[in-house]
Structures are given as C-alpha cells and as structure tokens.
Amino acid sequence: MIAFQNVFKIYNSHSVALEDIAFQVSPGEFVSIVGRSGAGKSTVIRLLIGEEKPTKGRIFFGQYEVNKLTDRELPAFRRHVGVVFQDFRLLPMKSAYENVAFALEVAGRPQREISDLVPQVLDMVGLGDKGKNFPHELSGGEKQRVAIARAMVHRPEVIIADEPTGNLDPFHTMEIINLLLKINQLGTTLVLATHNKDIVNGLNKRVITLDHGRIIRDEEKGKYILV
C-alpha cells in the first residue's frame, strides 16, 4: 500500500534529513515511526503526504507515485489520506462540526451524506455534544479528537498521525491512542510518528526506528529502544 524506495532528502550538504529510506506498509497495518527529535520522522510524514518532494527515490501510495504528483494533483491524492497533526490544524473560524464536514465538502460529497456522517463520527470520538463549539472553546484533547474525526470521516485508506499526542497530557494521550487503535481495528491502516516511548512500548505493533535520517530498526511487535 505504502512503499518508500531508497528515499533521500537532502536540504544541503550539512543537512541530510533522510538517507536511503526503504520500507513498505501493508493494508490494515499499524506502524509506529519512532526516533528522537530531528531523527527524520516528520520528514517521512511530509514526504508521504506530498508536502515535500524527495531529493532521490520513489514513494508509492496505492496507485499514486507521490513524488511525481503536481500541485494540481495533490488535493485529489490527499482525499485518500487522513492526517492528524501535533498542532491539530483545525480551522479556527469553523465549529467542530464544520471542521469535520469540511473534509467531506472538499471531496464534493452531497449535503445529505454530510449531515448523516458528521454527527456519527463526532459521536464515535466522544464529541457528539460539542459539534457547535469552535476550536478555542475546546480542550487540547477535544481538539485532537475533532482532528481525528476530520481525518477519518471520509473513510480514508490510511490515517497518518504526526506526533498526535505531543501537546497532550498523559490522560488525553491514552484517550487519543485508544481512539487510533479503534480506528485501526476497523480496518484503516495507521502510520504513527511519535517520540513517546511509553505509547510505542504499550502498543505491541510494528515499529520503524529512525536515527540521523536512517532506518536502524524495523520490527514486528517492536519496542522503542533508545540508541
């Protein structure tokens, strides 16, 4: 489903973000990409969603070769992916309901479908009664749950979560991870980038460890082992 083939990302001779990255992710997998800050996790995510282009190598996502997508082709590709960011990236002038609905609206889904789906998904993330609230009226955990609802509402094949718990306390962190596990159990592939050791070790899922832009470990049911 997802394949990185000998991917390099070099900003300049002193800044090599990724070096010869190669891995594959199969449908339905839950993969954690771990490493210290600056190891290259976020770069992998940015390359995967087409926010940046690799210096060398190829990146496949289903039928798309992401590194070859033009600016015009990117929106259609991104509608196949759900992305959750550390800073939530909610639209501040839209309510929780409208933020979730927006993912369907950009895909051109009919209004009736949106009116049916959005409350269901908000219920699923435990925010059925917060649909009318604006982001500034929600707690960090609630904001992230809205972001997850937005990422999953259009039923993407993959959800990519980049440090989704980075801004949350331990209680909300567990809440979000449980939600991501639940989504994965329903069949969605999940790619989680994190440097939170406790989360990774508690998951007992596949772990890809990055260090200085290189993959140093790729284990089924792995652990986050500091180098």
Added chain:
Amino acid sequence: MITTLSRIIHFGLQNFWRNGLLSTGTVAITLLALMVSLGLILFGVVTDAAVASVQDKIDISVYFKTSTSEDQVLSIKQVLEALPEVKNVDYVSRDQALEIFKTEHEGDEEVLQAISILGSNPLEAYLNIRAYKPNQYALIDENLKNPSIAQYVSSRSYSENQLVIDRLSRIISNVSLGGFALTIILALVAGLIVYNTIRLAIYSGRDEIGIMRAVGASNFLVRGPFMVDGILTGTIAAVLSLIIAAPVLSFLSSKLGGFVPGLDIFQYFYTNIFSLLGLQLLFGVGVCTISSFLAARRYLKN
C-alpha cells in the same frame, strides 16, 4: 460544479461574517480608496466644466471691409463652417453691429451723437468664430489669410489676442494633462493600498490555507471564498462610497457653482448615479477580486 460553487459562496460569506473585524477593516480601506476614485471622477467633471467654461469665452472675430456685400460675407461663413476645426460661426451684420454698439453705449450721449453726425453706419460686419479647441485658432487664422478671404477682411482679432489665446490654450492643455496624470497616479495608489490590505488579510489566514490544502481542498475551493470576500468587500464599499458622497456633494454643489458657472455637481451625481455605481463597482470589485486572487496564489503551493 454547482455544489462546489455554492460551497465556495457559503464559505466566503461565512468567513466575511465571522472575521467581522478584519472584514470591516478591509471594507473601510477599500471605501477610502473608492472615495478617492469617486473624487477623481468628479474632479474630472469639474475640470472639464471649468475648461469648457473658459473655452466658451474664447473666439476670434473677422471684420470685413464696409465695401463687402452680405452675400460675400455669408459665403465666407460657409467656407469657414466647413473647416473641421470650426465649431460654429456667428454672423453679425453691419446693422446688427450698430444695434449692439448702441446698446453697449446706452446713456453715453457723446458717442451716440457722434454716430448720428456721421450719417451712415461706420461699423463693419463681422464673423465670430469658435473652434473646438483653443489650439485650433492659429489654423483657422491661417485660413483667413487665404487671398480669396483676405481681400475682404479689414482686421482679425486673433493677431491681437494671439498671446492670450495661446496662453489659455497651454493652461487648458496642462490642466487636462495634469488631471489625467493625477487620476492615474491616485488610482494606482488606491489600488495598491487595497491590494496590500487584502494581502495582509490573506496573510493572516495563510495557516488556514495550509490546513485546507492538507485536508485535500482544491486550489479553486481554497481561493474561491477569498474571491467571494473580495467581491463582497468591493460591492459594500462601492455602495457606501455613493451613500457617503451624496450629502457631501449636495453641500458642495452650491459652492462649486460659484467657481464654475453652469456646473451643478450634485445634479450630475444624481443623473449619473447608476453609471457612477457601475464604475465604483468595476473598480472596487475588480481590485478586491484580483488582489484576492493574486494574494492567495502565494500560499497555494504544496
């Protein structure tokens, strides 16, 4: 497509309403720019009226020898009227000239007595010639030097007033050119101010553009609401500019009438309100929409 368009309009209206302070600021700046634009249009009207009023006072007269018959003068009048530079020619016969003279000197017994002592009409018939533009008088005067006309002419006023006419011609031409240059410069400045205001407004929403792109919104869907905002801003500012201008012009109209005879600026405003609204909409909506289009483009990469 219809669904996307209706969503773009909905998002645009929603953004405009929810970003109330920012929208008000943008409308206020656009309104100021449109007031400048309306001021320039009306300045043009006042300048044109003033120039026309001065031009109207300029003419040249050709005096014919008393031996010239009326038919000969009238045939010269026809020749002159056929010239492309000539706006109109008025014929004043010797009798009419005498009547005018008497009217002008009514109460001046000495002058009137002197005329009656002469026993015959000493005054010459003449033609008053008006050109379309002051700088055309020299050309008309050249035609009057043609021997077929010159043989009947006793004097021409152009040679006497040449300096004044040329000076007025230069002043009128400079006023027109200066007005045009001022219009272009101020319109450009007003346009740039609106562009920068909208650019700042969109800059403040650049993160939102990034979020929309990350969620999979097409460039059309991201840019569209900003353009709807631009259309709305331009329309509101255009309508407001006319609402504000109406009482101001009503107040200024009588004062301006004193400077430029025959000019009623409020009447002009009232009569041309729809074309003025059209121009204001064209400028306001045009500048705001193009500014939104250009300013949003910058953040539509990746």
